[in-house]
């Protein structure tokens with residue numbers, strides 16, 4: 013656009029604020045229509061609530077309320093309450109009133125990461141209903157609870173505080189309650205929102221989640237496990253993932269006295285020796301001040317880092333996998349399956365980004381029947397459920413193309429769910445929708461290995477079950493004739509009375525049970541179920 | 547109706563055996579042992595052709611039918627069910643037919659599987675099933691169904707100068723008008739009172755029987771005329787056997803010239819595979835096949851043409867089957883063309899079962915049939931009682947001509963021809979197969 017403007021002298025120029033930008037292009041953030049907006053708003057607040065709890069070692073209690081907020085118009089009030097770490101009061105206006113303000117711009121796995129979500133929802137609400145957002149929050153070490161009523165100044169990208177207040181805590185409460193009103197379309201968003209909360213509940217068995225709908229329904233997912241996933245640690249970037257922009261930022265912000273020190277302190281896996289050889293390759297004097305480096309020199313450095321072969325693999329400490337126990341507990345809580353197993357793979361990396369793949373499989377119980385093409389898939393990226401674009405997701409490709417389910421004794425359609433969780437400091441999403449993961453070779457391979465590992469255990473279970481069923485079938489095919497045989501024998505023996513008959517029946521049940529190895533009462537159950545008609 | 551003493555005795559004996567056999571099964575069960583029925587196997591592989599007696603007999607192989615074997619459990623139940631029904635009929639002085647037994651025992655067993663789903667199953671579905679169970683009980687007990695006073699549909703018919711007593715009635719079989727006496731299911735209870743006949747003619751086809759009857763064949767030639775109306779039932783076979791054994795009458799069998807006709811003859815003479823346990827009582831070992839034979843239709847030319855092929859299988863000895871003067875056909879070339887029918891694939895298959903694949907393969911020249919038979923019947927060895935020179939001769943003609951003929955055709959050449967020329971000539975000249 014800038015280039016074009018040179019030939020268009022009548023063009024008027026002005027910069028727009030980030031708030032204005034996202035206000036105009038809200039579709040990018042998922043707020044394209046009332047139904048989508050309602051769904052997206054719920055997501056943003058729920059994800060903030062979970063980030064404020066499980067990432068900080070707190071067992072989450074989360075309450076989601078959607079209620080009709082106007083008699084005549086389709087206004088909905090969305091309230092999300094958590095028991096998380098809360099916000100310091102002075103940060104609240106910025107956190108909820110300035111687009112691109114966030115505590116998550118660090119290398120650590122969180123759900124949110126752009127400082128966008130809450131604000132776009134609030135902007136959308138403000139634009140469609142004119143009503144402000146309300147925030148109540150307190151931190152664990154604070155003695156007061158703070159209250160704010162805010163609006164966003166779109167032109168300035170600044171919060172406008174309409175009302176604020178605070179009161180003393182008389183019980184040990186911490187957390188945040190966010191409440192906002194927007195124009196929505198509950199009847200069209202209903203299914204998506206319920207799906208989203210259900211799928212969130214699958215991977216958060218350590219959370220109590222209450223969800224109240226405008227229709228007066230209440231969904232309650234009760235905590236079933238007290239174990240939290242390992243919280244993510246903040247880490248320095250890995251040299252493989254570096255680019256010129258990141259390098260410039262480090263240079264501009266750094267207070268290091270030498271380039272060498274800058275390298276050693278800003279990246280993981282760069283020690284004294286590695287730093288020296290990198291700088292030698294780039295032809296840069298290690299003692300130079302970082303600020304004196306030209307862009308050209310920085311580029312040399314980036315190239316040297318990119319081509320260096322001997323870095324250690326990136327650390328996975330920034331990642332927070334759910335863990336096998338949590339996945340199993342989650343699948344059990346929702347589906348009460350007869351078989352459930354999970355695996356968390358060892359950390360791996362693609363293009364300098366660490367990632368971990370986890371897979372859980374649930375079979376039987378209340379697990380719904382899958383399609384006849386592949387098992388029902390539950391996809392997650394950094395603990396966030398992915399609901400759309402299943403067809404183009406790498407996991408879909410794996411379950412369809414890389415795994416032959418027959419081999420694992422799964423005859424589709426079957427009551428089977430495959431849960432795939434990818435966590436990474438950089439999830440390779442496909443497109444802007446962020447609903448599907450791209451087919452990255454390393455990731456695809458890990459997903460395949462993980463599914464195979466769990467599916468092998470499923471096969472063991474199914475083959476045992478199959479054998480057991482064969483046995484039972486066999487018993488039925490014998491036991492069903494016992495009453496007729498007894499009846500015939502007693503006629504011939506001339507004892508129509510019960511005595512002989514009862515004895516014969518008991519003995520036959522015993523013989524069948526002994527020969528087949530199935531418990532007597534199971535055999536007896538079949539015998540008792542028999543009715544001889546005429 | 548007064549129950550005859552023969553009857554009463556049979557009942558008592560059957561009841562005793564039944565009780566004893568099944569009591570031992572109950573005892574086994576109460577001792578915690580596997581409930582099994584041990585009985586002779588009623589299958590082709592356990593059917594022995596006794597060359598000396600010329601009888602098909604039940605072999606020594608036994609089968610164990612166990613309630614604990616998934617494949618046998620249903621049969622086990624059916625056997626016990628049938629035994630109990632027969633038992634009740636015996637006790638109540640009844641005479642059930644095999645169809646009655648089928649209905650009395652047919653009911654549903656409903657049961658629930660492990661998942662609680664309700665299923666229904668019939669004790670048996672078709673009469674074929676319950677009939678097989680009755681045969682099993684016969685071999686299991688060593689008691690024939692007639693001895694258990696089980697009846698079946700009457701099929702065989704007889705007329706002739708013979709006076710019998712059945713029940714309390716004396717019946718003159720020469721006074722049946724256009725009808726005939728239906729051979730009762732318990733032919734052993736018939737008493738022969740008086741006879742004026744020189745031979746017995748058994749015809750396969752009921753229609754031919756009626757024609758010969760109306761023609762007065764039996765009066766004219768002093769014959770007892772019988773029809774089995776297709777495959778002979780047990781009663782007809784037993785009746786024929788008694789005529790042969792007790793009245794010393796020669797027995798001549800007249801069937802279609804096709805594999806089914808030949809097999810019917812063999813059933814009369816040596817017994818059947820399904821009822822081999824009854825052969826000693828049912829088979830008439832001196833029954834003779836008087837026709838219609840293939841040589842009656844084609845003469846011996848055809849055999850002469852193929853004699854070397856046969857010799858390559860059976861050795862030079864076989865060449866003796868051609869008579870010195872060479873037998874002439876009863877039909878002219880033209881009649882033959884009118885009366886013979888092209889053999890169907892099924893007929894050819896059946897013929898291979900009788901005489902063996904090697905003979906068929908050597909003699910069939912039609913490439914399509916030859917190929918078909920190769921696919922279906924390669925390696926079939928044939929029944930020993932059909933691999934005799936006379937039958938090889940007959941069937942070799944069938945294979946090379948792939949033609950058959952029904953007796954009706956002989957009758958349509960003129961009933962007179964059949965009754966006054968063909969049959970008497972065959973008997974007089976001894977032109978039969980024994």
Ligand SMILES: Nc1ncnc2c1ncn2[C@@H]1O[C@H](COP(=O)(O)OP(=O)(O)O)[C@@H](O)[C@H]1O
Nearest residue numbers: 060064107114115124125126127128129130188
């Ligand atoms: N429920 C909450 N509890 C604690 N902090 C919160 C909560 N919601 C939002 N925040 C803070 O506000 C910031 C901005 O939130 P948001 O606009 O959703 O962006 P993002 O989640 O991408 O960082 C977050 O980074 C977080 O520090």
Ligand SMILES: [Mg+2]
Nearest residue numbers: 060124129130
């Ligand atoms: Mg957020």
